[in-house]
Amino acid sequence: MVIKVSINGSTLPLDEARISPLDRGFLFGDAVYDVIKFIDAKAFMYDKHYWRITNSLDGLQFPENDWSFLLEDMRKLIHENGLENGMSLVYLQISRGAYEARSHEFPKEEIKPTIFLMATPCPQLKPKGLKLASRQDNRWGLCKYKTVNLLGNVLTKQSVVEDGNCNEVVLIKDGIALECSSSALAIIDPEGKVVTHPPADYMLPSISVMGMEQVCKNQGLDYVERPFTLDEVKSAGEVLVLSSVRDISQANILDGEKVGDKNPEILDKLQKGFADLVKSSLS
Numbered sequence: 001m002v003i004k005v006s007i008n009g010s011t012l013p014l015d016e017a018r019i020s021p022l023d024r025g026f027l028f029g030d031a032v033y034d035v036i037k038f039i040d041a042k043a044f045m046y047d048k049h050y051w052r053i054t055n056s057l058d059g060l061q062f063p064e065n066d067w068s069f070l071l072e073d074m075r076k077l078i079h080e081n082g083l084e085n086g087m088s089l090v091y092l093q094i095s096r097g098a099y100e101a102r103s104h105e106f107p108k109e110e111i112k113p114t115i116f117l118m119a120t121p122c123p124q125l126k127p128k129g130l131k132l133a134s135r136q137d138n139r140w141g142l143c144k145y146k147t148v149n150l151l152g153n154v155l156t157k158q159s160v161v162e163d164g165n166c167n168e169v170v171l172i173k174d175g176i177a178l179e180c181s182s183s184a185l186a187i188i189d190p191e192g193k194v195v196t197h198p199p200a201d202y203m204l205p206s207i208s209v210m211g212m213e214q215v216c217k218n219q220g221l222d223y224v225e226r227p228f229t230l231d232e233v234k235s236a237g238e239v240l241v242l243s244s245v246r247d248i249s250q251a252n253i254l255d256g257e258k259v260g261d262k263n264p265e266i267l268d269k270l271q272k273g274f275a276d277l278v279k280s281s282l283s
């Protein structure tokens, strides 16, 4: 089946979709994106996604706008692709737009942003037994904004795929384990606490981590935000890799050594609790 995508509100087959080569997303990576999970055409934790999208747009100093129409456009695209039953993902990208010059500073005149949406089935990824490797984080300092500037993520991910066929890369900054290339990271520490890094300019606020915090509250589990080292990941009870595509998944290999796999009860509570949360947080 031909995928239909949406550009600036018009739906068309993927191979007919066009944007200008002078689009600032293409020239400068001057664009924000997000990936949202839908079940039966209803979005998971959309209020948090909306906050992250608008926070990223504000961070890039996009002109003020009311973006509330986006959710309806996403739902429409899901239906137009026949994905209204079951799990799907919507990729959203908003660039500052195109104008007839290539110069670093923002255009003086108002230009229309380019809004691209794509809906695809959500892949079923394995929930346990992921293989990880660590690398130094070489990304810019404002990863709290979800921009399309992903070369640091791309190059480190590529190197661990080439080196050991790993599923994800753990990004390390000053000895601290932050997150992965396209997923968040958490551990269950030896005391059974669920630990994630606190929000910081240099890492993405993960919607799945926000969901996990909610699950911990519901299940009476301790949830702590504090930095943790690569050594702590290696000696953790469990190592968790989270994203809108993966939900909460478990890794058992890091840098070629066995890790985690020591706290199956808490892992099970988190995974089952998250599956329940997904069903009850749709809009």
Ligand SMILES: Cc1ncc(COP(=O)(O)O)c(C=O)c1O
Pocket: 035, 153, 179, 180, 181, 182, 183, 184, 204, 205, 206, 207, 208, 209, 242, 243, 244, 245
């Ligand atoms: C760098 C990075 N960290 C964390 C995540 C997880 O975010 P979420 O749980 O909102 O999917 C992603 C997902 O795209 C990501 O790219």
